[in-house]
Amino acid sequence: MGTKTYEFGEKTAEHDFPVFNEREIRASAGLLFLVGFAAWMYAAITDDFQPMRGFGVLFMLDMFLRLFVNHRFAPSMIIGRFVTRNQIPEWVDAQPKKTAWYIGFGMVVTACFTMGWLALSGPVPLALCGICISFLFFESAFGFCAGCWLHMRFSKTPPRLCSGGVCEIKH
Secondary structure: OOOOOOOOOEOOOOOOOOEEEHHHHHHHHHHHHHHHHHHHHHHHHHOOOHHHHHHHHHHHHHHHHHHHHOHHHOHHHHHHHHHOOOOOOOEEEHHHHHHHHHHHHHHHHHHHHHHOOOOOOOHHHHHHHHHHHHHHHHHHHHOOOHHHHHHHHHOOOOOOOOHHHOOOOOO
């Protein structure tokens, strides 16, 4: 049969399964966190949710491109790749990232729905966005991916390669 026109993740010579460069992903998460936290703080202080709505659209577009087009076209991933271009890649299994990005996409769609169609402001969208940017912070600062952790705990196929070797560590 023919080859797939789209496959989630990257193929490398060392791995027979799709992977991502964790350094790019963490840089991307850091960039999104920076913009998201600024918008969140502005909304929390001024009660003006326009910057947070703008961030929501940017984040939703970024996650959509990662999941349904190709991560190479996501704006934050392009910048993350550029920033980390002189670092040795740290390859991680692509499937846990897919779980994490679906969770992020679901959260941002929900948050944008509440701020857009429902025109809510105040604690509900602040809480939704606060959880999301907290996940971005933990990913960028500590390398902890909540979606990856959920995938590792509940998936029938455990990840084969995790950031910092956490797949191999038994607690």
